[in-house]
Each structure stands twice: as structure tokens, then as C-alpha cells.
Amino acid sequence: EPEVTQTPSHQVTQMGQEVILRCVPISNHLYFYWYRQILGQKVEFLVSFYNNEISEKSEIFDDQFSVERPDGSNFTLKIRSTKLEDSAMYFCASSVQLHYGYTFGSGTRLTVV
Amino acid sequence: GENVEQHPSTLSVQEGDSAVIKCTYSDSASNYFPWYKQELGKRPQLIIDIRSNVGEKKDQRIAVTLNKTAKHFSLHITETQPEDSAVYFCAASANNNDMRFGAGTRLTVKP
Numbered sequence: 092e093p094e095v096t097q098t099p100s101h102q103v104t105q106m107g108q109e110v111i112l113r114c115v116p117i118s119n120h121l122y123f124y125w126y127r128q129i130l131g132q133k134v135e136f137l138v139s140f141y142n143n144e145i146s147e148k149s150e151i152f153d154d155q156f157s158v159e160r161p162d163g164s165n166f167t168l169k170i171r172s173t174k175l176e177d178s179a180m181y182f183c184a185s186s187v188q189l190h191y192g193y194t195f196g197s198g199t200r201l202t203v204v
Numbered sequence: 205g206e207n208v209e210q211h212p213s214t215l216s217v218q219e220g221d222s223a224v225i226k227c228t229y230s231d232s233a234s235n236y237f238p239w240y241k242q243e244l245g246k247r248p249q250l251i252i253d254i255r256s257n258v259g260e261k262k263d264q265r266i267a268v269t270l271n272k273t274a275k276h277f278s279l280h281i282t283e284t285q286p287e288d289s290a291v292y293f294c295a296a297s298a299n300n301n302d303m304r305f306g307a308g309t310r311l312t313v314k315p
Contacts, residue, residue, distance in 0.1 A: 122301060133308055134240075134248060134293055139301030147302035149205070182247060190236040190297065192250035 093117040095196035097183050103202045107172050112199045114166045114183030123166045124184040124193065125158065127151070134182070140166065173203045206231040208296050210306025218314055223284050225309045227294035228276040234296040236303075237270060237277045242291045251292075252279070284313045 096115040104110050116123050125137040138148045138158055145158065157169045166185075170177055180200050184193040207230040217223050229237075238253035254261045254268045254277065261268050265284075270277040277296075281288055291310050297303035 124301070124303075126305075134242075134305040136302060136304055141301060149302070189299070189301065190255065192238055192253055193303070195247040195249070197247050 093194070095183055095185055095194050097181075097196035097199050099199060100197065101200045101202070103204060104173055106175060106203055110170050110173055110201065112168045112170075112181050112183075112201070114168070114196055115164055116166055116183065116185030117187075117194055118164070120185035120187050120194075122186045122189060123158075123160070124186075125168045126182045126184060126195075127179040128182065128198075129179045137168070170201075173201075175203050177201060178203045205302060206234055206296050206298065206304040208294060208304050208306040210294050210309060212309060213307065214310045214312070216312045216314060217284050219284060219286060221284055223279075223281045223288070223311055223313075225279045225292055225294070225311070226276060227278070227296070227306050228274075229296040230275070231296070231298055232272075232275065233298040234275075235299065236297045237268070238295050238303075239266075239268060239279050240293045240295065240305075242293065242308075244290075248293060281311075284311075286313050286315050289313045 098113045123140040128134045136149045138152045139146045155171045180198045182198045183196040186193045210227045235256035240248035241251045242248045265282045267280045291308045294306040
């Protein structure tokens with residue numbers, strides 16, 4: 092069964108540093124998403140991406156965040172200057188069409204120290 | 205944006221009993237309602253979804269009902285088994301790419 096692949100599985104970074112989280116969505120999927128989950132809490136929407144541009148973003152997705160699809164296969168989330176409260180599990184997801192079940196990746200656990 | 209409320213936050217049932225989890229949503233334009241199961245330390249996995257043109261959908265022991273007038277939808281698990289123990293999330297989305305999740309329900313099925 093096709094999978095969404097995320098790397099790294101765990102990233103530790105110093106506060107103020109930039110991090111890039113990487114995702115390879117399922118190859119025929121057209122819609123891409125980033126979600127985050129603070130330990131023990133709900134899954135929170137960050138951003139959706141379609142046709143090489145952001146289609147929706149949440150109030151969490153401020154100027155510190157950016158997304159990119161640099162080469163037609165990877166989908167990245169960059170956090171420019173990490174804060175302690177950015178520590179969370181970040182999930183990438185993709186779907187073949189709108190309103191079709193998302194497939195989530197296994198997540199990147201980001202720890203900001 | 206959409207706001208999804210989910211209840212209860214924790215639910216404990218005896219093996220073989222039924223479990224019901226309820227969600228309400230705020231945006232009347234929402235028309236897609238998936239349910240995800242998340243086991244400890246793992247990714248959310250889609251277990252069932254429903255679109256607004258139907259009121260009920262069933263897949264073996266799992267069913268989902270939707271009441272668009274009241275803006276609520278529910279997950280029903282019958283004949284629960286210990287392996288059903290997990291956190292369950294509902295979600296809702298309108299005709300956009302902004303799908304919002306409920307806060308989750310931790311279901312424990314006691315053998």
C-alpha cells in the first residue's frame with residue numbers, strides 16, 4: 092500500500108534555529124497538508140497546498156512557517172526561528188482529490204530545546 | 205474557520221459492548237466528515253468517512269451517522285474488542301482544503 096514518507100522521524104533543535112521537515116506524498120496525490128499534534132492534544136491544521144500554492148492556512152501558520160514543493164516529489168515545511176512551543180509531532184498528509192481520505196505520514200517529532 | 209467539538213474525551217467500555225462518540229461542527233457549509241483512529245505513537249488512520257448527501261454509512265462493526273440540521277455526527281462501534289482501544293478523532297471540512305479535527309476521544313476496551 093502506498094505510503095506518505097516523512098524524514099527525519101525525530102529532530103532536536105536549539106531555540107531560534109531553522110528547521111526543515113520533509114515529506115514525500117503518495118505519487119498520484121494532488122493535495123498536500125501539514126498538521127501538528129502537541130503531545131496528548133488534538134491534531135491541528137497548519138496548511139494545505141494544491142497546484143503549487145497554499146490553498147488554506149490556519150492561524151497557527153504565521154510568518155515563521157513556509158511550505159515548498161521544490162522538485163515535484165518532496166513537500167517541505169520550514170520553521171524559520173523555532174520556539175519552545177513549536178515542539179510537537181508534525182504530520183504530513185496527502186490526498187488524491189478534495190474530500191477524499193487523507194493518508195498521513197508517520198510524523199516528525201520536533202523537540203525545541 | 206470550522207470548529208469541531210467532540211465528546212466524550214474518554215470512554216471506557218467492556219469488551220463486546222458498543223461505543224458511541226459524538227461530534228458537532230459549526231460551519232453549515234461543511235460536507236465531509238471523516239473519522240480517524242490513532243494508536244499510541246502512531247499516525248492517524250482513516251477508518252470511515254461520510255459525505256453530506258447521506259445520513260448513515262456502515263462498514264462492518266463501524267457506523268457513522270450525520271444530522272446536518274443539528275450539525276452533529278457520531279461514530280458507533282459495535283461488539284468492541286481490545287484492539288479497538290485508541291484515540292478517535294472526528295473531523296469536518298467544507299469545499300476547501302481546511303479540515304479541522306475534534307479534540308479526540310480516548311477509547312479503552314476492557315477485556
